[in-house]
Amino acid sequence: MSSFKVSIFQIRGNSFQIGLKTAEKVRNTPILKTFESIIKQEIDLHNMKSIYTTFAPHLLEELEGLAQGLGISPGRAAALFSGYDVPKTEAMGCSALLTSEYYVRNYDFSPALYDGIFSLVQADKVFATAGYNLQILGRHDGVNEKGLVVGLHFVSHDGYAKGVSPWAAIRMVLDQCSTVDEAVAMLKKIPHSACYNFSLGDRKGNMAEVEANSENVLVRYGESTLACVNHFQDDRLTSKNRESIAGSIQRNKHLWGIMDKRLSHHDMFHHFKNVDSPIFFTDYGNLFGTLHTFSYSYQHSRILTTIARSSQVLDINFRDWVGGEDIRDGALSGSIQEG
Template identity: 70%
Template sequence: MSTFNVRILQLRGSSFQIGLQTGVELKNTGILHVLNSITKQEIDYLSMKSIYTSFAPHLLEELEGLAEGLGISSKRAAALLSGYDVPKTEAMGCSTLMTSDYYVRNYDFSPDFYDGIFSCVQSDTALASAGYNLQVLGRHDGVNEKGLSMGLHFVSHQGYRKGVSPWAAIRMVLETCSSVEEAVTMLKEIPHSACYNFSLGDCDGKMAKVEAIPERVTVRSGEYFLSCVNHFQEDQMTSNNRPSIEGSIQRNKHLLSLKGKRWSHDQMFHHFKSEESPIFFTDYEQLFGTLHTFSYSYRDSRILTGIAGGRDILDVNFQDWVNGKDILEERLSGFIK
């Protein structure tokens, strides 16, 4: 059993300042060495810049701040952290359940490829957001100040091409879109690099599972209950699934079995986080162990989140944070078996 920690960063100001502060915090940390080993030394900087200018120009400013904070060039920061033209990564597992009242999900992978950062950011040119970092700039999952919640779900590398990673797409959506409808519109326009599902929910009770491949995007909506895992379900998309999706199918069956229980936000969060749950995994050496549980209640703007093996739970009214009330906690601690 090994100790497992996640740092909580709270950053407000210009996007450049947010990037600068993040870079200073992360300089010489282990995650940068990991990213150095799995990303390209150079990418097509002008193509990346053109896409980000169209969808989220404030993230270009943040990249400039990151470069300065880390003491590297803008082009190196773009290759290392932008989430554009990233080499194929190993499979990730994620299970999400959405209702008209809340959004809750588990993220499953390996702690060796995990940023270990939960960030609350409030830029003066974008919507405030909170979520778990991936490749520093991107997000595994999160929520914004309008109550839009979102997460990624790896499906396959079928048709893989140079484009925007799903974790960068999440950041773009959360900090520029106010609703599921707006998010779906943007996800149809972003040039995706691989096959991913995106789970979406908003404070109006709308929810959607977006199935995205580099060539097209399809959308499945729900009225008051919707699940999302790691395989496509729309007929025109299923040919892009991996050969073996039995595990994903079983997780989805379990999520669907919860439909009649009508559990509260707290109950569902603790079910996902429990090590006894059918959707909590400990296969960390096979890159399939639960690392964090993230959830958001639309009724009271409440984030509940915790990490594997941790007793401490971060319980935050995100609207209070947006209004200036800082989080007292500085980290979450847990254990990996």
């Protein structure tokens, strides 16, 4: 068993300042060395800037802050953190369950390729957000001040193309969209790089799964409940699934089964984080171990989140944080035990 830690960042200011302050916090961390070893030295900076100018110009300012704070060129910062034209990443797993009252999900992958950061960010031009960082700028999952929640779910690399990573797309959506409908509209326009599902819920009780690839974007809507895992379910896209999706199908069945129990937000969160749960995994060596559990209650503006085998649970009234009340926690500590 090895120790496992996630740092908690709380940053307020303009987008450039957020990039600068983030850089100060991540300087000399192991994850930067990991990015250096796997990310391309250069990307098509002109095309990346064109896309970001269209969908999220404020993130260009944040990239400038990251570049200055780390003492690197803007072009290198864009290659390392923008989420544009990133190399293929091996399969990752994620299970999400949505109801009209809450959103809850597990993120499953390897700690070797994990930022280990949970950020609460309040910028001046966009919505305040809270979520787990991916490639520093992007997010695995998160919620914004309007009560919109989003998470990513890897499907396959079929038709892989230069484009925006799903974690960068999530950041764009959280920063600027208020509802599921607005998020769906943006996700239909963003040029996606690979096959991913996006699970979406908002405070009005709307929920959807966006099934996206580099060629097409389709949407499945839920009424009172919805499950989202790691395969496309729309018949028009099932040919793009990986050959082996038995595990994803099994998780989907489990999620639909527990919906009948009508568990509260608190109880569903604890079901997801429980190491004995059918949706908690420990195959970290094969890039399929549970790293964090994230959830949000729309009515109470309440985030419940934790990491693998941690005795700590972050219980955050996000409305209060947006109002200026910082949380006291600076980190989450857990452990990784290979199954």
